[in-house]
Amino acid sequence: MRLFAIRDYRHLFGAQVIALFGTGLTTVALGLLAYDLAGPRAGIVLGTALTIKMVMYVLIAPVAAAYAGRLPRRTFLFLLDAVRGAVVLALPLVTEVWHIYILIGLLQAASAAFTPTFQAVIPDIVTDESAYTRALSASQVAYTMESLLSPVLAAVALTLMSFNWLFLGTSAGFLISALLVLSTRIPDAPPSTGTKAWDTAAAGIVTFIRTPQLRGIMALNLVVAAAGSIVVVNTVNYVRDVLGGSQSDVAWMLAASGTGTLLAALALPRVLDRIDARTVMMTGAGVLVGGTASAVTLTAAGLTTWTGTATTWALIGIGMALIITPTGKVLRASVGRNAIPETFAAQFSLSHLAWLITYPVAGWLGTNAGLPLTWSVLAILAATGTLTALRLWPSHDGHGQGPVSRTATPARHAPGKDRSTLARAA
Template identity: 80%
Template sequence: MRLFAHRDYRRLFGAQVIALFGTGLTTVALGLLAYDLAGPRAGMVLGTALTIKMVMYVVIAPLAAAYVDRLPRRTLLVLLDVVRGAVVLALPLITEVWHVYLLIGLLQAASAAFTPTFQAVIPDIVTDESDYTRALSASQVASTMESLLSPVLAAVALTFMTFDRLFLGTSAGFLISALLVLLTRVPDARPSAHTKAWDKATAGIRTFLRTPRLRGVMALNLVVAAAGSIVVVNTVNYVRDRLGGSQSDVAWMLAASGTGTLVAALALPRVLDRVAARTVMMTGAGVLVGGTTGAVALVAAGLTTWIGTAVVWTVIGIGMALVITPTGKVLRTSVGRNAIPEAFAAQFSLSHLAWLVTYPVAGWLGTSGGFTLTWSVLAVLAAAGTIGALLLWPRHDEGAAGTTPPPLVRHTPRTDRATLSKAA
């Protein structure tokens, strides 16, 4: 593939993949650490930790996107990887719950700054239009693959080691990522079309608010977060306390959801060539509503079985892939090329804003109110997000199916402005 023949992109992409899997394995290990520290209250601890993560992503990511062109990007990326490696290395040494919150805040602040910086580097390294599109797709596929393969890798690793050893492995991964970035030639940032930091930080969000199909994507983010929170936050307590499973069983149940995502993700490229992105994503939202409803039915009827849980978790994984995978295509066909990084940064923040709503519900309400009440609330949120998406994203505005609509956001390049100035 021509894209991966590009040495600098290959190294940078490798750094992203390693860092992504480091973050994914850390999330699995964090759930087990929370159970080790808090037992039945693990869901609340994990929910709080993940809420801190979302706060950092929502606040830090837009700021990083706004100021990234003013900083030495290679040095920044290396520094962020080193910070994440040091924090993960310290996690198995902690003895108090508040230590978890402090270190997770530092870890996720670094991760929130890494992603928009990485996205801003891609167009400066990959200058060909078609290769740039493939690079964005590869980045999105890597993020999807991390979410589904990390639990599998964790499950395999936990058959040979305790969860605290996972932290050591992920710390080494972040350092390898830093080394790959250090070996990459990262050019100086191009000046943004926006001169004010606030304009740059909010440009993508403003585009979302004024574009019907992107408003629909915002609503679908809530559907994904509502269903995904059941899997991410509540699996550890549900498997350990309701099903009587082990640490490895927790990872394998998470892998069931990942398997559903993998199957759907592999089938979607051909489907999206024939079916509109809106249709696929709305179908995914319906699947997620069905999955959350199925989870409620399981606990309400007392059907705490391994097979039933695995089926529901797999359905949720399929629904998440149906919504998430076409999102990048919708973004790319909704804005001009030079506004694509802003759109992706906005989606990064807005999607995590939805998780910021659902993580506390899954964690805090799950601990105090039980699974039936908690999953019922999340099912209602998933249904509300689906209805909102149907209303906000008109059927005639399919977005990314067959034809490409004209870009909705165009920024005049700096060279063009200079030419006009001379002409005047």
């Protein structure tokens, strides 16, 4: 079965891509808005806004994943897109920093509920097993492409207009996404089996605690967040204040990191056919430790060059891809089939919890104590996460390939649950 011959999937995938790029453009514009309102203290504003985002994802996403099959899904997705469009439209009108925090809270609450609900729909529309696998791959490609192309599109747009127009464009994108959702025939989910939402969310956390390779992934989440926060939070101030760049230059520097991510993601499928996932992910952790050390050197030694910064940002992007891309494979290989939904939901929350730790460090400490000290702290966190992962995930305890781990937590759900449950948390 040809995947994109399925009309409803084609429309939903289009909605996902448009919403993803809207979110990516909003992130770039938000950093520039923070700089416009707060100047040198933009790091605090952006760090706080992104911390609010992580709080929403950690608290709301697991509940949304558990309840995704109990809602009128087409109406719910439409309303979430409408809320996001309205919030983004209001962002360029703000005049006070606290306005940003309220609007970002609303925007990210809607996004945190949208993702698990959207993915719960896919297996009900794409019923062929091979086509469903391709749908999951297409979704991952969309996320990867967004990380590269959103900053590039923003950079091009900013050569022609002010950043406020990016908000208007992304609001229109969310509206188009909402209309595409309405144009699909999304069936309501089958009646609930009675499993409590919090039981499902908690079971995934227990699985992580009991499984060596998943404990290792928890530590690697911290490595990714520590290095990634340098790029996401500090790029705008570093490019504008240290390198003396423009709004467009900020977007291009973010694109340098996205380029590294994309190149690594494209090369990894063949690599993972020959090298176990643990080796690849630990290599990625080493790359990120090197990237954060390079960032510290740039500031501490005064080596503030465009080439050096772009190279470091690309290195961080490569390291992030080496860890993030194989994660799903390790999760699937580490637990029984019926425990996969709760495990993916737990990883979603735990990975965002790591960012909840590092975003405030990058934003608040970066503004008050300076970038050299802040990036040194983040480099120490990355190194600590790497060493912890090596200790928690011994090389003989499963590599994310092959049969289910002997240490995996037994499935907690009835055998009759189908793969639609997986998509709620994936």
